[in-house]
Amino acid sequence: MSVLKITDVSKVFAGNTVAVDKFSLDVADGELVCLLGPSGSGKSTLLRMVGGFERPSGGVITIDGEEITHLSPEKRPTGMVFQSHALWTHMNVFKNLAFGLKLRRLPADEIKRKVEAVLELVGLAGYGNRLTHQLSGGQQQRVALARSLVLEPKILLLDEPFASLDQHLRERLREEVRDIQQRLKITTLFVTHGQDEALSMADRIVVMRDGRTEQIDRPDVVYRDP
Numbered sequence: 001m002s003v004l005k006i007t008d009v010s011k012v013f014a015g016n017t018v019a020v021d022k023f024s025l026d027v028a029d030g031e032l033v034c035l036l037g038p039s040g041s042g043k044s045t046l047l048r049m050v051g052g053f054e055r056p057s058g059g060v061i062t063i064d065g066e067e068i069t070h071l072s073p074e075k076r077p078t079g080m081v082f083q084s085h086a087l088w089t090h091m092n093v094f095k096n097l098a099f100g101l102k103l104r105r106l107p108a109d110e111i112k113r114k115v116e117a118v119l120e121l122v123g124l125a126g127y128g129n130r131l132t133h134q135l136s137g138g139q140q141q142r143v144a145l146a147r148s149l150v151l152e153p154k155i156l157l158l159d160e161p162f163a164s165l166d167q168h169l170r171e172r173l174r175e176e177v178r179d180i181q182q183r184l185k186i187t188t189l190f191v192t193h194g195q196d197e198a199l200s201m202a203d204r205i206v207v208m209r210d211g212r213t214e215q216i217d218r219p220d221v222v223y224r225d226p
């Protein structure tokens with residue numbers, strides 16, 4: 001069953017740059033789809049439109065059949081993790097994660113329970129009191145992921161989340177994120193320009209070029225003829 005439905009979505013920026021050109025995609029429940037393509041192919045713009053950070057020039061995006069185009073990012077059932085994690089450096093890890101739950105006025109004991117569970121999930125149990133700038137790059141990116149997951153989004157949006165990390169760490173986090181994604185069975189859109197990343201993580205790969213789909217298939221099919 002498809003959870004996320006993107007239909008004929010376009011984005012034209014001022015100056016007539018067509019970043020996304022009548023793009024359509026159905027993402028099934030629990031599926032991880034990679035948007036793969038060279039720089040400038042429209043991946044990030046597309047993801048930002050799903051997350052509500054960019055308004056489509058045309059087309060329709062629905063989640064569970066409900067049109068979301070008019071909703072602000074915080075009202076959408078989506079959680080976005082950016083390339084640079086933008087954690088709040090003046091707050092400890094716990095408060096970084098608790099912040100969104102407090103806005104939702106959850107009781108303190110429930111916040112504590114949820115935050116501790118998600119810290120455990122990303123391998124940072126016991127790190128609640130650390131300040132984020134005391135953490136390594138990989139740990140900070142895990143916190144950023146945890147901060148999205150703790151709000152229990154229906155769809156997880158990852159925009160090159162490992163781009164600032166070294167190769168070794170990237171490979172490790174890739175496995176961790178895929179593992180978490182499968183455990184939670186959370187529907188995920190993942191933007192990358194790295195073929196190996198797409199290959200190792202995706203259920204399906206959308207190869208993008210000039211704002212359109214060039215190819216869409218399972219990793220083993222996309223890479224059959226390199």
Ligand code: ADP
Pocket residue numbers: 013014017018019037038039040041042043044045046
């Ligand atoms: P990718 O994520 O694949 O690198 P982007 O979605 O960032 O591609 O960009 C697609 C195209 O849209 C590029 O030509 C880029 O220059 C343009 N673009 C992206 N954001 C803006 C913006 N805010 N204003 C104008 N043009 C933009």
Ligand code: ADP
Pocket residue numbers: 092094095098108112127128129130
């Ligand atoms: P503020 O007053 O700025 O809103 P608080 O200092 O009261 O924030 O902390 C918010 C909640 O988070 C409190 O219930 C506090 O006990 C809890 N908290 C803060 N850090 C941790 C932590 N490392 N582990 C568990 N609970 C924490």
